[in-house]
Amino acid sequence: MPFAIVLLCLWVIAACIAGMTPQRYHWPAAWVLIGTGIPLLGLLTLSMGPVWGLIALAAGVSILRWPILRAGQRLAGLLAPADEREHPGE
Template sequence: MPVALTLVCLWIVCAGVAGLSPSRYHWPAAWVLIATGIPLLGLLTFTMGPVWGLIGLAAGVSILRWPILKAGQRLAGLLAPPQEREHPGE
């Protein structure tokens, strides 16, 4: 098995262990997983090709779905046009 695929499998096992930890450790573990997962995804794509890179990306997104959803909500809030406030009684 290629080294990149072995490292990605180890990353997935670490993500599973982090998910079993108490909830106060979830966000710090998520940041560590993101920081290590991005270079691993690049290495996987470089060594095994774009199909395996997309498979690795899908695995990472399925594991880290909450940070991705929160980032999407923040981005949507930044890109949304400002809402006009309605003043009652006018």
């Protein structure tokens, strides 16, 4: 089994363990998982190819969905027209 797949499996186990910790540790754990997951995704894509890289990316996004959703909300808020930011919902 390729080394990158083994590392990816360990990353998934670490993400599951982080999800079982108290909620106050979720965001710091998410930042650590993102920081280690991006290079791991690059290593996997380099060694196994883009199909496996996309599969791993989908797995990572499904595990870390809240940071992705919050970043999307923040980006949508920045891209919204100025009048809509001042008077939301009108």
